[in-house]
Every structure is written in structure tokens, then in C-alpha cells.
Amino acid sequence: MKNAFYRTEDFAAIVAGGAILLLALILFFTCHHLDVKSEQQPLIEELQAASTENSAFKSVAWYEAFDKLQAIEGEKKRVGIILKNLTDKPGGWKKNPLESMSLNERAAEEISHSAAEAYDQYILEEEMLKEQALEAEANARSADYTEQNLNNKAEEAIDIWREKKAAGASVVRKYKTKPYSKWSNLLMLFLFFAMIFGMAARWMHNAMAPFLKGFIFVFAIATFSHFLAGQASIKEMGIGYAAWAILVGLLISNTVGTSSWIKPALQTELYIKTGLVILGAEILMSKVLAIGLPGIFVAWVVTPIVLISTYWFGQKIIKIPSKTLNMTISADMSVCGVSAAVATAAACKATKEELTLAVGLSMVFTSVMMVVMPLAINAMGIPEVLGGAWMGGTIDATGAVVAAGAFLGNDALNVAATIKMIQNILIGVIAFGVAIYFTRMGAETGKKVGLSEIWKRFPKFVLGFIGASIIFSLVYSLMDEHMAYSLLDQGVIGGFSSRIRGWLFCLAFVSIGLSTNFKELKSHFTGGKPFILYVCGQTFNLMLTLLVAYIMFYLVFPEITESI
Amino acid sequence: MEKQSVIYQWFKFLFFATILALTYLYVLPALASTYPRPMLQKISDQDIDARALFYTESDDALRAYYFLRLEGQRTKKNLTPTR
Numbered sequence: 001m002k003n004a005f006y007r008t009e010d011f012a013a014i015v016a017g018g019a020i021l022l023l024a025l026i027l028f029f030t031c032h033h034l035d036v037k038s039e040q041q042p043l044i045e046e047l048q049a050a051s052t053e054n055s056a057f058k059s060v061a062w063y064e065a066f067d068k069l070q071a072i073e074g075e076k077k078r079v080g081i082i083l084k085n086l087t088d089k090p091g092g093w094k095k096n097p098l099e100s101m102s103l104n105e106r107a108a109e110e111i112s113h114s115a116a117e118a119y120d121q122y123i124l125e126e127e128m129l130k131e132q133a134l135e136a137e138a139n140a141r142s143a144d145y146t147e148q149n150l151n152n153k154a155e156e157a158i159d160i161w162r163e164k165k166a167a168g169a170s171v172v173r174k175y176k177t178k179p180y181s182k183w184s185n186l187l188m189l190f191l192f193f194a195m196i197f198g199m200a201a202r203w204m205h206n207a208m209a210p211f212l213k214g215f216i217f218v219f220a221i222a223t224f225s226h227f228l229a230g231q232a233s234i235k236e237m238g239i240g241y242a243a244w245a246i247l248v249g250l251l252i253s254n255t256v257g258t259s260s261w262i263k264p265a266l267q268t269e270l271y272i273k274t275g276l277v278i279l280g281a282e283i284l285m286s287k288v289l290a291i292g293l294p295g296i297f298v299a300w301v302v303t304p305i306v307l308i309s310t311y312w313f314g315q316k317i318i319k320i321p322s323k324t325l326n327m328t329i330s331a332d333m334s335v336c337g338v339s340a341a342v343a344t345a346a347a348c349k350a351t352k353e354e355l356t357l358a359v360g361l362s363m364v365f366t367s368v369m370m371v372v373m374p375l376a377i378n379a380m381g382i383p384e385v386l387g388g389a390w391m392g393g394t395i396d397a398t399g400a401v402v403a404a405g406a407f408l409g410n411d412a413l414n415v416a417a418t419i420k421m422i423q424n425i426l427i428g429v430i431a432f433g434v435a436i437y438f439t440r441m442g443a444e445t446g447k448k449v450g451l452s453e454i455w456k457r458f459p460k461f462v463l464g465f466i467g468a469s470i471i472f473s474l475v476y477s478l479m480d481e482h483m484a485y486s487l488l489d490q491g492v493i494g495g496f497s498s499r500i501r502g503w504l505f506c507l508a509f510v511s512i513g514l515s516t517n518f519k520e521l522k523s524h525f526t527g528g529k530p531f532i533l534y535v536c537g538q539t540f541n542l543m544l545t546l547l548v549a550y551i552m553f554y555l556v557f558p559e560i561t562e563s564i
Numbered sequence: 565m566e567k568q569s570v571i572y573q574w575f576k577f578l579f580f581a582t583i584l585a586l587t588y589l590y591v592l593p594a595l596a597s598t599y600p601r602p603m604l605q606k607i608s609d610q611d612i613d614a615r616a617l618f619y620t621e622s623d624d625a626l627r628a629y630y631f632l633r634l635e636g637q638r639t640k641k642n643l644t645p646t647r
Contacts, residue, residue, distance in 0.1 A: 169611040233596040238614035255577035282620045399616030402624045417628035421619040498620040
């Protein structure tokens with residue numbers, strides 16, 4: 001039957017997303033579990049020895065063991081390299097756009113040579129600062145780590161050394177530049193997607209050939225969007241592929257128009273739903289406890305309060321006509337920006353124009369807050385940990401949170417990024433809750449519906465999303481943190497599935513841009529209500545997050561703050 | 565009329581594409597240069613990708629979590645449960 005569940009987009013998305021995740025899990029674990037374990041074991045012992053020898057502060061030896069451990073990444077192993085190349089996108093570039101796709105040996109040597117002097121200087125300075133840190137540590141050790149003054153001096157010297165190491169990342173990368181070419185990788189990826197979605201189209205009784213023909217164009221625009229996002233200044237501002245995919249799509253569809261041969265490939269919902277099933281694997285529940293109760297309160301208590309309050313405000317005070325637009329904006333502002341907007345829009349069946357508006361608002365405000373918040377934190381004299389928690393709970397995108405955190409310091413970066421990660425994990429619960437709410441309420445009629453009707457209307461892909469989250473959370477919890485980091489975070493997920501998911505979202509945004517009428521988009525913005533909703537909601541978010549972060553990190557759990 | 569309409573569509577495309585290109589090549593870089601220099605320097609030096617939308621797209625975020633987990637074990641404070 002054409003309309004049977006197994007012939008629907010949701011089923012195709014669950015199967016395609018699930019197959020991709022399963023493939024990655026099997027490949028990484030069967031090929032690299034043992035060699036990663038053997039590489040990690042001596043370093044884990046070194047780390048434990050360093051902790052036992054000195055419990056007063058993190059020693060140079062501890063940091064060196066940590067640096068080597070975190071460098072063991074699944075994506076750098078044989079299978080990881082193949083899968084990472086398969087999911088490659090146009091790279092960064094500064095003045096020469098061709099560098100985004102390829103770099104020949106001569107050009108690579110020139111870049112490496114140009115960085116040689118800075119690299120040598122960096123190595124000298126880093127070694128010198130490490131010597132000073134070791135000396136300060138030796139002084140502290142001579143007093144058996146009982147002299148707080150000596151301990152503080154040692155910690156300070158180690159912090160200076162660590163900052164130098166962090167600041168050298170770019171110089172080291174430039175010095176170690178190797179030639180590359182991404183053309184064949186992109187072709188392989190195109191064929192991979194064409195095969196998966198071509199088969200999905202066929203499975204759903206749609207013609208495969210028209211889909212494949214249009215997909216060439218859609219994939220090309222997606223690649224172009226990644227290319228645009230790779231320019232150095234654009235990268236620094238945090239304007240990613242989502243904005244460019246929508247803008248280029250809108251440009252084409254509202255001028256020359258989207259040709260009929262492209263339309264069969266504008267499978268927005270299929271790309272989004274498959275991407276969301278894969279995103280489920282990135283929602284690892286055990287990470288919620290990363291910084292204990294303070295983190296949970298800031299990320300999981302404040303966020304739902306802000307979400308529900310903003311939605312209520314939008315319905316009752318501002319009176320936004322569309323409930324789904326209201327919910328999508330409330331979610332993207334309170335949770336984590338674009339990803340939350342995509343998940344919520346799919347769960348409540350918002351239109352593509354509503355998703356576009358929510359994404360646009362989020363990206364504009366993220367760029368502004370990334371700069372303004374650290375400046376405000378410094379001006380107000382807010383401590384690093386509190387400032388990091390505040391930014392993590394309010395700035396929408398992780399990259400912007402990391403950039404803003406780095407500006408304040410390492411502690412701020414670590415806390416901000418971790419709070420944002422805990423908030424990201426909330427997407428699963430939010431998407432499920434929104435799906436249930438809108439299904440029960442029947443957004444169009446406002447009337448409650450029965451259980452069978454709920455099941456009929458329920459966006460089934462959410463089950464794939466939740467299922468992937470449960471399975472991967474279980475797998476994660478069965479492993480030790482070192483293996484989980486190396487093979488899951490920096491292997492299956494970081495090295496493959498999240499990259500595939502990024503491409504799928506990009507294809508979805510291109511499809512949205514190519515099928516959106518600008519006049520329809522403009523009509524949703526009448527009266528500036530979405531903007532007012534975002535500003536009011538974000539203002540409340542900023543105030544409540546700061547208050548709760550202060551209470552949790554400084555009044556209720558000061559010992560956790562002290563140990564960060 | 566049909567031919568004019570196509571010409572008009574292409575004219576609109578070129579016009580808006582030019583505006584987008586000028587925004588991309590000149591307006592946005594000019595805006596980026598108004599950001600605080602120390603912030604741009606840190607983003608550049610530390611190779612931070614400010615475009616990451618989700619935490620799994622950011623190596624820095626993944627490392628930060630790993631660091632805090634090991635930090636919790638080192639101090640044996642309940643930052644994270646140990647396995």
C-alpha cells in the first residue's frame with residue numbers, strides 16, 4: 001500500500017539514519033577497539049600516577065598525559081580517515097578560494113615554510129615556559145604540596161604554559177600543512193547520498209531518475225554553501241553553511257525560479273528527518289552529569305522554564321498567529337539555536353518559512369552575543385566560571401560559545417562548552433514533548449484528540465531519533481570515558497555521523513531556500529512579532545540563567561566551582 | 565512578454581547576486597574587523613571554529629567535556645560519576 005507506514009518518509013528516514021549509524025559503529029569497533037585500548041592503557045596509568053603523586057593541582061605530567069590521551073581519536077585511524085574523507089566538505093580559505101578544494105605540494109611547502117620561523121619561536125617559548133612550570137612544581141613538591149603560596153605559583157606557571165600551548169594551535173597546523181584534494185571525496189559523497197536517497201525515493205514509489213537529476217544541482221549548491229562558509233572572516237564571525245544555503249536558495253528561487261527538473265530533489269523533510277535520526281546518536285544522556293547539579297540546573301531547569309514562558313508570552317501577550325512559528329522560535333532561542341529549531345519545527349510540523357525565520361533570527365543574535373557577552377562579563381567583573389556558565393546557557397550555537405569562552409579564559413571555555421553540550425542533549429526531550437503536545441492539541445483545530453489519532457498524527461521519525469539516543473547512550477555508558485571519547489565522540493560521531501548529519505541539514509536548507517517564496521517569508525515577519533518574541537525571550541533567558549548560575553555555582557555548590 | 569519576463573528574471577538574479585557578493589566580499593569582512601582584536605586573535609591562534617552548531621561539531625567542546633570528566637576523577641569530587 002502506498003500510504004502504509006513502511007512506505008513513508010519517516011520510515012525511510014529511520015532506516016537510512018539507522019543504517020548509517022550501525023555501519024559506523026560496526027566499522028569503528030571491529031577495526032579499532034583493540035588498538036585504541038592498547039594505545040590508551042599506558043597513558044591512563046601515567047595520568048593516574050600523576051594524580052596520585054600530586055592531588056593539590058594538575059601537574060605538568062598530568063597535562064602531558066591528558067594531551068596524548070585526547071590526541072587518540074578514532075577519526076585518525078584507518079577506518080576513521082576513510083570515513084572522514086568520505087564526509088569531507090570544502091575547507092577553509094583566506095584569499096585564494098581554490099585552497100578550499102585543493103592544495104598542491106608546492107603550495108603546501110610554501111605555507112609550511114612561511115610558518116617555520118613562527119613555529120620554531122613557538123617551540124622555544126613553549127619549552128621555556130614548560131621548564132618554568134616544572135621548576136615551580138618542583139618547589140611546591142619540595143614542601144610536599146603543603147605550602148599554598150608555592151602551590152599557587154606552580155598553578156600560575158602551568159596555566160601560562162597551557163595558554164601558550166593553546167595559542168600555538170594555528171601555527172602548528174600551518175607548519176604541518178600537507179597537500180590535499182577534495183574533489184574525489186566530494187564525488188564519493190555525492191554518489192553515497194545519491195544511492196541512499198535515490199533508493200529511498202524508489203522505496204516511497206517516487207521515480208529515481210528525476211530525483212537523481214535534481215540532486216546534482218542541490219548537492220552542488222550545498223557544496224557551494226560550505227565553500228562560502230569557509231572564508232576566514234566569515235568563519236570567525238560564525239556564519240555557517242545554514243545561512244548561505246538558505247540565502248543562495250532564496251536568491252535562485254525568487255529571481256530566475258527553481259526549474260521543474262530540480263524539484264524532485266527538494267526533499268526537505270526526508271533530509272531533515274534522516275539528519276534528526278542521526279542527531280539522536282549525539283544525544284548522550286549520561287553526559288548530563290558532566291559538571292554535576294549546577295550544570296543540570298542551568299541547562300535543564302532554566303531552559304524548559306524559558307521555553308514554556310516564551311511560548312506562553314508569544315501566545316498570550318504578543319499574540320503570534322502561528323503556534324508552530326512561536327514554538328520554533330522559543331525552542332531555538334532557549335535551547336541551542338539552529339539544531340533545536342530544526343528538531344522542533346519537524347516535531348510540530350512548522351512550515352519551511354517558519355523554520356527559515358527562526359534560523360535567521362538565531363544566527364543574527366548568536367553573532368552579536370558572541371562578541372557582546374564576553375565584553376559585558378569583563379566589564380561587570382563577573383568571575384570566569386560564572387561567565388562561562390552564563391554564556392553556555394544563553395548563546396545559541398556551540399562554536400560561538402567556544403569562541404566567546406576562549407576570550408575569557410580556559411575555565412570559562414570548559415564550563416561554557418559543557419553547559420552548552422548539556423543543553424544540546426535536551427533537544428531529545430524537547431522534540432518528543434513538542435511532538436506529543438502538538439499532536440494532542442491538534443494545532444489546526446485546537447481540539448484534543450484520542451490515542452489512535454495521536455499515533456496516526458505523531459511524527460514517527462521522532463521514535464528513530466529517541467531510539468538512536470537510547471542505544472548510543474547505552475553504548476556510551478558501557479564504555480570507560482577514554483574509549484568513549486576516542487571511539488565514539490571523536491570516531492563514530494565526531495568523525496562520521498555528525499558530519500553526515502551536517503551535510504543532510506545543509507541539503508535541507510538548500511531545499512528550503514529553493515522552494516521558499518520570499519513574499520510568504522516576509523508575511524510571517526509582519527509587525528516584527530517574531531523579533532520581539534526572540535528579544536523578550538532572550539532577555540528573560542539572560543536574567544534567569546545568570547541568577548541560577550550564580551546560585552548554583554557560588555552559593556549551593558561552591559566546592560564544585562573551586563575544583564574547576 | 566515571455567522573453568522579457570525571462571530577461572527580467574535574469575536581471576533580478578544578477579542584481580541580487582551582486583548585492584550578495586558585495587556583502588560577502590566587503591561588508592561582512594568590514595564587520596568582522598570591528599570585533600575586538602584580542603578575540604579575533606584568540607579565535608585565529610587557537611583554531612576555533614565559531615561556526616559549529618552542535619557540540620559534536622566542535623573539537624573544543626568535546627575536549628572540554630573530556631577534560632572536566634578527568635578533572636572530576638583527579639579531584640574525586642563528584643563532577644562526573646566514574647565508571
